Amino acid sequence: MTLLTCPREKEIAQLLALGQWPQAAPAELRAHLAACRSCADLVLVAPAFQSARASAIAAAPSLSPGLLLWRAKLRRRQAAIQRVSRPILGAHLFALCLCLAVAVAFAVTQATHSLNWLSWFDQLSQPTSINLRAFSPAALFDSPPSLLVLIPVLATLALLGGVAVYLASSERQ
Amino acid sequence: MSWESTFPSLFAGEAFRASALPAELPPDTLMDNDAFAGFYTRSARPLWAYLARVSADPALADDLMQESYVRFLCAARPGEGEVAARRYLFRIATNLLRDHWRRPRQSSIEEIPEEVFAATASSAQSDSRAILGPALAQMRPRDRQLLWLAYAEGYSHREIAEVTGLASASIRLLLFRARRKIAALLRQQNPQGGNLQ
Numbered sequence: 001m002t003l004l005t006c007p008r009e010k011e012i013a014q015l016l017a018l019g020q021w022p023q024a025a026p027a028e029l030r031a032h033l034a035a036c037r038s039c040a041d042l043v044l045v046a047p048a049f050q051s052a053r054a055s056a057i058a059a060a061p062s063l064s065p066g067l068l069l070w071r072a073k074l075r076r077r078q079a080a081i082q083r084v085s086r087p088i089l090g091a092h093l094f095a096l097c098l099c100l101a102v103a104v105a106f107a108v109t110q111a112t113h114s115l116n117w118l119s120w121f122d123q124l125s126q127p128t129s130i131n132l133r134a135f136s137p138a139a140l141f142d143s144p145p146s147l148l149v150l151i152p153v154l155a156t157l158a159l160l161g162g163v164a165v166y167l168a169s170s171e172r173q
Numbered sequence: 174m175s176w177e178s179t180f181p182s183l184f185a186g187e188a189f190r191a192s193a194l195p196a197e198l199p200p201d202t203l204m205d206n207d208a209f210a211g212f213y214t215r216s217a218r219p220l221w222a223y224l225a226r227v228s229a230d231p232a233l234a235d236d237l238m239q240e241s242y243v244r245f246l247c248a249a250r251p252g253e254g255e256v257a258a259r260r261y262l263f264r265i266a267t268n269l270l271r272d273h274w275r276r277p278r279q280s281s282i283e284e285i286p287e288e289v290f291a292a293t294a295s296s297a298q299s300d301s302r303a304i305l306g307p308a309l310a311q312m313r314p315r316d317r318q319l320l321w322l323a324y325a326e327g328y329s330h331r332e333i334a335e336v337t338g339l340a341s342a343s344i345r346l347l348l349f350r351a352r353r354k355i356a357a358l359l360r361q362q363n364p365q366g367g368n369l370q
Contacts, residue, residue: 005349017327038349041356048359049324052305056222061235065213068239069206072246079247 006038016046091166098158105154204246213242216259219326224266226325227317229310233273241266263326264336267318274314308358316351323348 011029015021021043022030033039204212220241224234245262309317315337322328322336330348334341 005345041352044356044359045320045352046324048305049320052226052309053219053222053321053325056226057218059231060218060221060225063217063239065210065217065242066206068213068242069204069209069246071239072243075243076247 006036008032008036009039009042012039012042013046016043016050021047087166087169090169091162094165095158095162098154098161102151102154102158105150109150209246212255212258215255216262217242220262220266223263223321223326224270226305226309227314227321228270228273229306237266237269237273240269244269260328260332260335263322264338267336267338270314270318304359304362308355308362311358312351312355316347316354319344319348320351320355324352 008029012021012025012033015025018024033043217238221234221238224237224241225231228234228237241262244265245258248261248265309320312320318337319333322333323330328336330344331341333339333344333348337344339347
């Protein structure tokens with residue numbers, strides 16, 4: 001389809017917009033309509049749409065603008081809450097990951113201790129002297145400091161890591 | 174940064190969250206009640222008419238009109254003045270219509286009869302529907318939008334491009350084709366031809 005727009009279309013469109021077609025149109029413009037399909041289409045279509053608009057506007061329901069304002073405020077508030085919650089969720093996830101890592105590390109160290117205990121039971125079957133000092137609470141502190149240091153260090157790391165993640169993500173927001 | 178601000182829910186629970194949010198929306202992004210009421214009064218009916226006629230579904234038009242205003246109020250306003258605001262509102266409505274059409278539909282637009290329009294319409298309204306309704310129902314949704322914006326709302330090609338998101342250069346051709354098609358359909362309906370008014 002070739003685009004054939006008539007130079008007189010603007011003239012007719014103005015008259016249509018003002019509601020002055022065909023009364024205020026000169027006779028030669030009305031005569032032009034018979035020969036120009038583009039202008040004839042315009043004269044046919046534009047009033048039909050304007051009439052449809054008028055009837056649809058008359059049928060439009062009325063709604064309280066206050067209700068819409070309230071809904072908009074509510075939605076913005078929910079969006080703001082989500083923005084605030086997102087960094088906290090990130091920190092929670094990070095802390096959870098670190099806690100899992102600590103738990104795995106703890107389980108591994110305990111497993112090695114259990115192996116030591118198993119070897120101790122093996123030694124028990126053989127006749128030997130019992131070292132009673134090993135059962136005293138002080139023995140715990142005599143043991144290598146790895147576990148006693150490792151747990152608080154990892155817990156602190158988890159806490160600080162969570163804080164760091166929260167701060168970083170809240171800064172990005 | 175204090176601990177209270179680092180862990181709001183830990184120290185003050187939900188009360189802190191509420192206080193951390195703006196009590197009122199910023200004045201540059203939200204109209205006050207009176208300004209919005211005025212804008213709404215002037216723009217709601219034309220917007221509903223656009224949505225109802227283009228979608229051929231008054232119930233959908235109700236929903237989309239409300240959603241359009243809510244999104245309009247939530248969004249940062251792109252320009253000054255009511256004309257720009259109105260254009261922006263129509264743009265939101267157009268995008269919502271497009272989203273609706275893209276979603277898998279339970280019923281086709283073409284299946285919805287024109288009779289679903291308000292039963293209490295006056296005879297003038299019925300005449301208007303009888304003239305344009307069947308022809309409009311045979312047009313593609315995008316053509317309906319273009320025709321409505323151009324001939325019912327009186328938007329220029331540039332404004333239509335802004336509202337629909339189409340290239341400004343293509344609006345002229347698309348509109349020309351759509352007008353030719355609907356004119357042919359209107360002539361078929363009314364073989365006597367001439368002005369349908």
